[in-house]
Amino acid sequence: xxxxxxxxxxxxxxxxxxxxxxxxxxxxxxxxxxxxxxxxxxxxxxxxxxxxxxxxxxxxxxxxxxxxxxxxxxxxxxxxxxxxxxxxxxxxxxxxxxxxxxxxxxxxxxxxxxxxxxxxxxxxxxxxxxxxxxxxxxxxxxxxxxxxxxxxxxxxxxxxxxxxxxxxxxxxxxxxxxxxxxxxxxxxxxxxxxxxxxxxxxxxxxxxxxxxxxxxxxxxxxxxxxxxxxxxxxxxxx
Amino acid sequence: xxxxxxxxxxxxxxxxxxxxxxxxxxxxxxxxxxxxxxxxxxxxxxxxxxxxxxxxxxxxxxxxxxxxxxxxxxxxxxxxxxxxxxxxxxxxxxxxxxxxxxxxxxxxxxxxxxxxxxxxxxxxxxxxxxxxxxxxxxxxxxxxxxxxxxxxxxxxxxxxxxxxxxxxxxxxxxxxxxxxxxxxxxxxxxxxxxxxxxxxxxxxxxxxxxxxxxxxxxxxxxxxxxxxxxxxxxxxxxxxxxxxxxxxxxxxxxxxxxxxxxxxxxxxxxxxxxxxxxxxxxxxxxxxxxxxxxxxxxxx
Numbered sequence: 409x410x411x412x413x414x415x416x417x418x419x420x421x422x423x424x425x426x427x428x429x430x431x432x433x434x435x436x437x438x439x440x441x442x443x444x445x446x447x448x449x450x451x452x453x454x455x456x457x458x459x460x461x462x463x464x465x466x467x468x469x470x471x472x473x474x475x476x477x478x479x480x481x482x483x484x485x486x487x488x489x490x491x492x493x494x495x496x497x498x499x500x501x502x503x504x505x506x507x508x509x510x511x512x513x514x515x516x517x518x519x520x521x522x523x524x525x526x527x528x529x530x531x532x533x534x535x536x537x538x539x540x541x542x543x544x545x546x547x548x549x550x551x552x553x554x555x556x557x558x559x560x561x562x563x564x565x566x567x568x569x570x571x572x573x574x575x576x577x578x579x580x581x582x583x584x585x586x587x588x589x590x591x592x593x594x595x596x597x598x599x600x601x602x603x604x605x606x607x608x609x610x611x612x613x614x615x616x617x618x619x620x621x622x623x624x625x626x627x628x629x630x631x632x633x634x635x636x637x638x639x640x641x642x643x644x645x646x
Numbered sequence: 647x648x649x650x651x652x653x654x655x656x657x658x659x660x661x662x663x664x665x666x667x668x669x670x671x672x673x674x675x676x677x678x679x680x681x682x683x684x685x686x687x688x689x690x691x692x693x694x695x696x697x698x699x700x701x702x703x704x705x706x707x708x709x710x711x712x713x714x715x716x717x718x719x720x721x722x723x724x725x726x727x728x729x730x731x732x733x734x735x736x737x738x739x740x741x742x743x744x745x746x747x748x749x750x751x752x753x754x755x756x757x758x759x760x761x762x763x764x765x766x767x768x769x770x771x772x773x774x775x776x777x778x779x780x781x782x783x784x785x786x787x788x789x790x791x792x793x794x795x796x797x798x799x800x801x802x803x804x805x806x807x808x809x810x811x812x813x814x815x816x817x818x819x820x821x822x823x824x825x826x827x828x829x830x831x832x833x834x835x836x837x838x839x840x841x842x843x844x845x846x847x848x849x850x851x852x853x854x855x856x857x858x859x860x861x862x863x864x865x866x867x868x869x870x871x872x873x874x875x876x877x878x879x880x881x882x883x884x885x886x887x888x889x890x891x892x893x894x895x896x897x898x899x900x901x902x903x904x905x906x907x908x909x910x911x912x913x914x915x916x917x918x919x920x921x922x923x924x925x926x927x928x929x930x931x932x933x934x935x936x937x938x939x940x941x942x943x944x945x946x
Contacts, residue, residue, distance in 0.1 A: 461828060463739075485834035497829040499822045510818050514834025562834055 412437040412566055412597050413458070413489075418467035420453045427453040429621040430467070435566065435599055435614075440592055442600040442608040442629065444642055445618035451601040452494055454618075455568045458599075459484055459491050471566075486514040488565035492572060494601075496555040500544025504535060507543045507554055511561030520563060527594075528557040531587060549580040556587060566597040573604045585611055605642040609633040617642070655787040657909040663793040663862070665901025666800035670855035671878030672885070672893035673807065674848030680824040680888035680940060681844055683742065687749040688729060689852060690875015691756035694868065696722040696853030697771065697860040698764050704773040711774055719853040726849025727842050735838070760868035768867035771860040778861060796858045803851060804894065811890070816843055824888065824940070873919065880922045884929050886936030895937060900925065 413435040420428040428450040435441045443451045457465045460481050469477045476484055490511075498507050508528060512521045529536040532553040538546060546554060552572060559567060569588070573581040585607055592598060602608035609615055612629035617638060625632060632638050671693055678686045699718035703709045709717060733752050737745045780791045811817035819840045823830045831837045859874060860866050881900045885892025900922055908915045929936065 459832065461831075480836070481831040482834050482836045485832065491832050493829060493832060497826060497832075499825055499829070501825055502818070502821060506818055506821075510822050510830075510833045510835075512834075513815065513819060558833075 410437050411435060412472060413599065414470040415454070415458070416468040416470070418454065418457055418465065418469065420450070420457050420462050420465045422462075422464070427621055428457070428465075431616075431618070431621075431623050433616060433623075435597060437565075437597050438592070438595060439613035440588065440598045440600060440611055440629075442602055442612040442615045443618055444602055444605045444608055444615060445624075446642075447603075448620070449618035450621040451618055452570050455491055455570050455599070455601055458489065458568060482514060485562055488563070489568065490559045490562040490564035490566075491568040492555050492559045492570060494570035494574065496548075496551045498543040498546070498551050498554050498558065500542060502543055503539065504541055504543055504546065504554060505539040507558050508535075508539075508561050511558035512563070515563060521561070524561050524563055528560050531560075531590060532557055549576055549583075552576060552580070552584060553587070556584075556591075560591070564596060566599060567591060569598060569600045571601055571603060573602065573607065581607060605638070606633075609638075652786045653909065655784055656789070657905050659784075659787070659789045659793050659797075660909075661902040661905040662898070663796045663901075664905055665898035666796050667855050667859055667862075667874065667897075668878045668881045668900050669894045669897025670800055670803065670851050670858075671874060672882040672897045673804075673890060674852050675879050675882040676885070676887055676890055676893035677820075677844050677848050679882070680890075681820070681827075681841060682734070682738070682745070684734065684745050685749060685879070685887075686734075686848075687746075687875075688752035688756055689848070690871035690873075690878070691753050691760075692722060692726055692729070692849050692871070693852040693856040693859070693875060694760060694866075694871030695725055695756060696849075696856035697866045697870065698760060699853070700857045700860070701769065701771060701773060701866050702764075714773070715857055718857065719850050722853035722856075723846040723850040726845040726852075730842060730845040735841075757868050757871075764866075764868065766868060768865045771864045771866050774861050792858075792861055796862070799854060799858065803854060807847070807851075807890070810847070816840060820844055877919075877922050880926045884926055884936055886933075886938035886940060888940035889936070889938035892936055892938035892940075 411434050415431065415433040417430050417432060418428055419430050431454065443454060445451050453462060456462050458469055460479060468475060471487065471489060476487065499510065502510065508525060515521055534550055535553055535557055543554060556572065572584050576584065581604060588598060588600065588611060600608055600612065609629045609632050615627065615629050615632045616623050617625040617632065625635065625638065671689065674689050675686060678684055696718055699721045700715050703714035703717045704711055729752055733748050734745055737748055778792045778795065781788045782791055782794065811821060819830060819835045823837060823840050827837055877900060878897065881896035882893045884899060885896030903921050903925055904918060907921055908918055
């Protein structure tokens with residue numbers, strides 16, 4: 409598989425705090441790649457650095473061979489990298505439909521937008537019933553679906569997801585991962601940041617373990633799932 | 647008809663016309679605040695600049711009045727665009743107090759600029775066609791045509807504003823950006839463009855208000871933006887700053903109170919400018935967020 413995204417020696421700091429201390433990550437097209445690790449390990453910072461939402465970073469980010477390290481967030485989104493941010497961050501004052509439509513802000517292909525809109529509604533029938541409601545009236549699980557749907561409206565080639573299962577009931581977590589698999593089946597690449605390491609590793613083609621800003625381990629999802637240290641530290645298995 | 651009813655009709659129209667002007671200016675304050683949480687203290691001076699642009703477009707460049715007004719409105723939009731770009735954008739991530747002080751500085755700058763370049767002596771704004779002052783009789787009440795024009799133009803502009811906010815892509819982004827700037831940029835929207843558009847829109851509204859104001863009280867002078875600007879700001883706060891409906895309601899509320907209190911208690915006329923502050927204090931005592939509450943940033 410050709411690699412679609414490559415991060416070389418990425419460093420991010422906030423003031424004097426070094427959040428990421430030089431990491432290398434490769435994401436192959438069509439795969440699910442996951443970053444796991446504890447709070448503060450630098451998972452979200454990695455995604456925000458890809459989107460150029462952090463003010464201070466070093467290193468290189470290559471997307472389809474192009475250097476996007478210094479591209480604007482808007483241009484990165486238009487080129488096909490879309491982030492589902494942590495905490496969903498849907499727009500509470502916009503209707504559900506407007507929340508979806510704003511996801512396609514950078515696009516002009518009306519037919520494609522219509523097609524993606526229909527796809528999102530088929531993926532999330534619950535959202536379809538609530539199109540005219542303000543986004544703020546949805547439940548937590550519905551808001552997560554909306555946030556994923558909104559990102560898909562941007563027609564991403566690679567979807568970055570920041571803790572999509574955070575704060576959701578177990579049944580909804582399962583549903584989120586089913587959705588992730590469906591999105592993969594659409595031919596899209598997924599870079600997933602998760603604290604729910606068991607679910608993330610079980611579904612990932614490849615995985616990285618972050619510890620205090622560095623990559624501690626990497627390997628296929630299955631191999632890390634079986635790795636003793638990972639089981640002890642992240643899966644809570646003795 | 648008796649005199650009381652005539653006076654009432656007269657006062658209602660006066661209130662609507664003054665309220666329109668406050669609302670037009672207040673919308674500019676509230677849109678900028680809604681997006682940047684910045685009180686654009688220079689807004690009243692942008693209003694002033696708009697009237698000067700119209701004055702000079704007609705007196706120096708000999709444009710016909712309608713063209714002169716249009717050009718002035720567009721140039722004022724450009725002025726708002728430039729002010730954001732030069733003065734506010736570099737400070738967007740700086741502490742709030744820095745932008746606030748910059749806004750106050752910008753206000754002083756524009757006033758001093760007007761004094762130096764345009765001169766401190768008030769000029770008569772007699773550049774509009776005389777039929778604007780024609781009197782229309784409603785019953786026994788004599789209402790100038792300008793009053794109807796003011797109300798009509800304001801209504802039309804608010805209709806356009808509504809259309810932009812709810813029917814266009816940039817309007818969608820404006821509403822999104824008012825709750826969450828970083829997430830809006832994640833949608834592929836160029837946040838800078840959206841913010842620029844907001845300033846352009848607010849400034850053009852201020853220019854329209856300025857021109858209407860200068861025809862109502864027919865003179866222009868460098869400090870003419872201060873009082874209307876302050877009152878419109880109060881109107882925006884009363885309505886719930888950040889909320890566009892709030893600014894409109896607040897503007898009309900203030901217009902009505904000012905005219906009606908003076909209309910019915912002429913002995914209080916000297917306190918006219920105090921009412922706005924009294925209303926502000928009373929409303930903030932019971933509703934600290936103003937009449938309309940806006941969505942604040944989402945908590946995770």
